[in-house]
Amino acid sequence: MKSNPLMEQSEQLAVCIEKLCKSLNKSNHSNTIFQIKKSSSSVxxxxSEAQYPQSPADMLSKFKIARKECIETESWLKLLYKTEAINETTYKTTRNQCGRIRRMLTSSCITIENKIKNN
Known part of the structure; x- marks a missing residue:
């Protein structure tokens, strides 16, 4: 099976966030934990859904939603860092992971938009 860096990175992010949330004090951060788990798993x-699209426009839509959710995940990470729930290393490492995915999604969106325009 062919390697898919975007799928691999997004799966790693979802797993990383799940593990991170398990380590947090749930009583102090329950809403943030819920939100970041939701956004990262949505990425x-x-x-995953975009791997079997109904059309190029469907794939583009899924990638754009994933990109928005990635940005939301970064926002929740920042909140966790600013409230001292996570340390700077964890914040930067996970934020950088989100950034890599976001850049891949942006590049993919541009490619798909150009294909749609040219057809």
């Missing part, structure tokens, strides 16, 4: 789910 993975939308990228």
């Amino acid at each position: 993975y789910a939308n990228i």
Whole structure:
């Protein structure tokens, strides 16, 4: 099976966030934990769905949703860092992971938009 860096990165992010949330004090951060788990798993789910699109426009839509969810995940990470729930290393490492996925999604969106325009 051919390697898919976007799928691999999004799965790693979802797993990383799940593990991170398990380590947090749930009573102090329950809403943030719920939200970041939701957004990071949505990144993975939308990228997974985009692997079998109904059309190029469907794939583009899934990638755009995944990109928005990735940005949301970064926002929740920042909140966790600013409230001292996670340390700087964890914040930067996970934020960089989100950034890599976001850049891949942006590049993929541009490619798909150009294909749609040219057909």
